[in-house]
Amino acid sequence: MIFWSIVFVIGASQATWLALALWRRPVNRPGNRVLAAWIALIGFDLAIKALYFSEPAASLYKLYRFVGLFPFLYGSLFYLYVRSLTQARAPGWRDSLHLLGFAVALATKASLFLASDSQIAALFAARRNESPTLWLDIFLFGYSLSYVAAALLRVMRYRRGLLARRSDADRVSLHWVDTMAISQIVIWCIATARWITPVAWLDYPMIYGAVVMWMFTVGYLSLGQVELPAEPEPEPGTGTESRVADTDDARFPAVEARLAQLMQQEQAYREPALTIAQLARRSGYPEYLVSAVINRRFDGNFWEYINRHRTEAVRACLADTNDGRSILDIAYACGFTAKSTFNAAFKRQLGATPSQYRQQQAEQRARSAGSGE
Template identity: 20%
Template sequence: METTINIWIMLFFAFAIQAFVLGILFFLKRKGDRVANNIFGVFLLLFSYNQLFNCAYWSAYEGAYVEHMSFTNFIPWVSYGPLLYIYIKRVLHKTPFTWRDLRHLIPVVWIFWVFGRFYFLPHATKVEVSATNTYAEYVNWWPIPRQYMTYTITFLMLIYVVKIYSLYKREKNKVTELQRFWIRSLWICFTGYTFVFFTYFMLIYFQLMTISNDYLIGYAMVFFIGIVSYFSFMQPSIFSGTIPIPFAKYQNNGLSSSIAVEMKDKLVSLMEADKLYLDNSLTLDVLSEHLNLSRHHTSQLINEHFEVNFFEFVNNYRIDEAIKLLQDKKSRLNINQIIYATGFNNRTSFYNAFKKKTGISPKSYRNKIT
């Protein structure tokens, strides 16, 4: 069969390359949650490969080693749901992986159980198998017959559509509205892709497939890649893993009252529960990333709701921590140790902040309480 290239295949190929580049960028991004970045990077790379596979199929490409691609499209198909679920769970919780998370590898293990032997056959053997249609000798169709494989995968995708939605509904109050918008966008795109995937194979089943709707899955993948690309290029901080989405209503203005209250509560939690102030490298930019706000809005939040600037805000927490250590009679830390234990970088800053808050020096304070 002669290789055929048309405008649609060229478009699909271009978006496949774009997904590949985005996947690499997620791996290279050092700021934010690198684990979440890497998970989503793998997702995009598999998406890119799947689209390249489709391009080879639609164009009837017959390269020297095209047989090596046989059945490999099943790997991304069963990986999309688990990867997206784990990524969103990571964004919502920021917790490390547990042994329970390994159960999401079951679909991939299943595919390698079915096709693994065939995947690693020599090229010449694969050519012979293709010519003689003797796949059954190298593929374990048990316990699911070949004709039901795609329907099983569709069912698996639907399971993860429901799981992701349930996770979001259960945990959405733990993140900001900005993060919710990003997660909802991903879920809607994945749901749409699953629906198109199901429709595509239903059309095949009822023998309604035509050349035009043969590209259905390609259209869905282009849309998904386009959505991710839009947020990536319009708001580069998307690569931090937890993504602030550019809402027009306060892009150039102040924070709305509801968002400000939500951000204030999160800021207090970051300082009191997570104790970010103990990090001596904490800056306004770093704090902005944790809040998923711009530097300007973070500064505005601190100024308006705490009536201090960023440095005073952080130093107040550090001095409160220093006072606790000074009051702790069991603590054997000297003044210099306390300086660095509370997040200060030098003695001068510590003494100035301490005296401003308490009116006396740290040494005088310790002498006063002993």
């Protein structure tokens, strides 16, 4: 167990550093402070396990069993992290409801934590003969994974909102949260496999070894996150405006013409962080009306609408023999903020990658020049 103790000490050290860094980080402060508290709990959990596995003792047994209940907090803390991240607000006292699973698990082990030193010594001596609490494991897996699923649903909803409001949604789409969730699910699958089919090498320390690896992943991803826009609060009168926008408003043609002017003459799409609110202000029309026109007349959300104009601008540059810039330089100049988003949008619209399209244009010009001689 010495090997795992060393691994857990490394993980606890990483957790301490990471929790402090996240707590002090000004970007996405409410979410990062929830994540910092969560990481600190994991670090404490790993530190206790490192002590216990290096030299098991009755004096550590009660504390060891206590931190063994921490996984009942991890799923709910992940959900609170995602919610705080997307809403840009810290949890309130009502969120203590999300600690209910941990409270229930703690209550089931109350007799252990209230036991005398002599009773703990007897339990420690007989620990290898303890019967597993399978029903508690089932509750833990279901409870925690339901929170992970709820967090992912919130991420999906947040992404849909971003695509409807921002042209740089690819930069702030919470991809690191996907990785965090998938990593957690993998850890729960390892734990479930150990529970269903005992395998010699798939033991309890290995599960927490996976947690240590998850810790390093979280550190790499969370410290590189960009600032996220909060989910907007519903504005007064939204219901009425939405009902108007659901029909063919008489202003639709005027809004459509104004948008065409902004895209073709003023080339508003070249602004990398353009939002629908900014576009609406420049158009002189309400945001809900601009959104309705884009959705109904241009067959897509705001993000798709802007990227279609950006792709067309890139296409024109690639077809221009006098434009010697690299493909990425052209893409960024036309408003794209990520290579992957640009490549996907270009291929979806034109059926070829940017490099293939530029090569096709060069070959077409060569054929035309040859036939003209």
